[in-house]
Amino acid sequence: MRARALGAAKQLEQSPRLVTVARLAREILPGDSRFGDPLSTAGDEAPQVVGRRVSQLTAKRPGAVREAGLAAAQVWQSLSEAQGRGRGHDRVTIVFTDLHGFSGWALNAGDTLVLELLRDVGVVLERPIEDRGGRVVKRLGDGLMAVFGEPGDALAALFDAREGMAELEVDGYRPKLRAGIHVGRPRKLGGDYLGVDVNVAARLVERAKADEIVVSDDVLETVDTDALRVRRRRLKAKGTPKDLTAYAVERSGETS
Structure with a gap:
């Protein structure tokens, strides 16, 4: 039985x-x-x-x-x-980028032109990241994930990269950078990072428009806002804290 x-x-x-x-x-x-x-x-x-x-x-x-x-x-x-547990010990600035309108263009451009563009973008984007003390964690098709010690360095690198990208054109396509920046204590696994803070940065870039850099309120609290033009952006995304606020930022005097 x-x-x-x-x-x-x-x-x-x-x-x-x-x-x-x-x-x-x-x-x-x-x-x-x-x-x-x-x-x-x-x-x-x-x-x-x-x-x-x-x-x-x-x-x-x-x-x-x-x-x-x-x-x-x-x-x-x-x-x-x-509750803040399950996170890493080091506070880092997390950056995600991609290219606005890339997927639609790539469907018709062909592999040769796509590869040419990605190589050019890689040089223009990764050089200022390294110059400002950042590190590329991984490349993600038309974008990447990078980490910095300070949010101000991340912002400066992205502003520089965006200026350089304005000079690029392949087969009539001018790449427009989108970026999201968040600061937190993600869990480090090998050379990669995991956790809610990484998810936040990834959601921020999804909310960015062409040529736009979107940052969290945690980032804004640690940088010199006198040198920035700031616009609040709505952010409602699964996997992000309910009290998170996002902002699109520009250097003072620039137009998006």
Whole structure:
């Protein structure tokens, strides 16, 4: 009788319908619904250790119990990040960039012209980043992620890059830089960075218009605003703090 009951419970736990429901629940719960993969559980914080252990113990037997365990660790990790735990120790400035209208142009331009443009953009964009003490973390198609020690250096580098990019043209396309800047304490994993602060910077660039640099209020608090023209921007994006405010910034005297 006991063996039969255990068998029935195991069959129920691995029911595709129940597993699907559990996974859908994870989409609704706070945090990263994909929490449990090697990247998200690579750290030493308690939620990551628990998530890693759950993944290891259930790797050969995926089911509703596995999803429930990872859901608990997912919510735990989300709460830790919201309270400032689960973040890195070093305060860094995070930058994301991309090119406005690039995807539409690239569809018709062909590989040769696209490669030519990306090479030219790489030189114009990465040189001021290095000159201002920044580091390119990774290249992302028509954009990149970089980190700086100070927000002011990041802003200066992007202003310089935007000026240089105004001289570029390939087959009638003039690239327009978009950028987002946020400052925080992301988790460092190898040469990369993870966490809510990275997500914020990525969301900021999505809100930028052509030739526009959008920064968080945390950035604005640490730079000389007397040298800037500032416009508040609406920002409502999943994965960002509710009290986050965004601003489009220009050097005083410039027009966007």
